[in-house]
Amino acid sequence: MSAEHHVIDLVENDPQPARLTASRPWNVRLVAAFAVGVVLGGAGVGVLRSSRVERQRNAAVSLVAFPVSSGSLGADTDVVQMDGQLAVINAGPAPITVKSATGQRPGVQVQDTGQSRLVRPGGTTWISVKLRIECALAFGSEPLSIRFSVETADRQVREVSYPVAVAGSAWHQGAERPCTILADLARRHGQR
Incomplete structure (x- = not known):
């Protein structure tokens, strides 16, 4: 095997040479998208909570x-x-x-x-x-x-x-x- 291969092919019958899989960039993108979703979701919940507190504050009479x-x-x-x-x-x-x-x-x-x-x-x-x-x-x-x-x-x-x-x-x-x-x-x- 040459030094350029990163994945070891354990199947001896496979006629194609081993190739570097492209799943790694997709994994990074999925993790990044998930992180962005969590941040945006957390910010949205914070805005909703803040809005609800503001409405309650404006409605209070004492x-x-x-x-x-x-x-x-x-x-x-x-x-x-x-x-x-x-x-x-x-x-x-x-x-x-x-x-x-x-x-x-x-x-x-x-x-x-x-x-x-x-x-x-x-x-x-x-x-x-x-x-x-x-x-x-x-x-x-x-x-x-x-x-x-x-x-x-x-x-x-x-x-x-x-x-x-x-x-x-x-x-x-x-x-x-x-x-x-x-x-x-x-x-x-x-x-x-």
């Missing part, structure tokens, strides 16, 4: 709300109507737009004034509200559940609720004096 101010508008019998403000803190990871805020329980009704507010993550906004407070019922210990309509970063509108303490709040302090005056008037009228 907020905190509490009364911050009030101003008396008027009173009738034992009902005080006031303007007020509600502070809303975006505790979520993405910006939100607060579209509306409403709440009702015995003795208290809250309705926003119709202005949408954009709130960045970690940011605070103040929402103007109209309050209707029945002096005899409003200041119990149970919180008022405020329902918010919120547009998330993915342009979806979601409804979320947050319990707001009315007793001891700025709204309570703003209603105390008018409620005291109404109670005094009711006592005077009751004595006659």
Whole structure:
């Protein structure tokens, strides 16, 4: 055998001389194609996972709300109507737009004034509200559940609720004096 042959032919009956097989370049190409497929597949899974995490982040809503101010508008019998403000803190990871805020329980009704507010993550906004407070019922210990309509970063509108303490709040302090005056008037009228 000559030195140029790389494969030893073990079959003695084969009339053709031994040749170098061409399978080696194909093996390298197949391994390279497989490696490229693995890399691209891994990158694709990473992009999909990242996209899913981003969608979940944009859809998340987490907020905190509490009364911050009030101003008396008027009173009738034992009902005080006031303007007020509600502070809303975006505790979520993405910006939100607060579209509306409403709440009702015995003795208290809250309705926003119709202005949408954009709130960045970690940011605070103040929402103007109209309050209707029945002096005899409003200041119990149970919180008022405020329902918010919120547009998330993915342009979806979601409804979320947050319990707001009315007793001891700025709204309570703003209603105390008018409620005291109404109670005094009711006592005077009751004595006659």
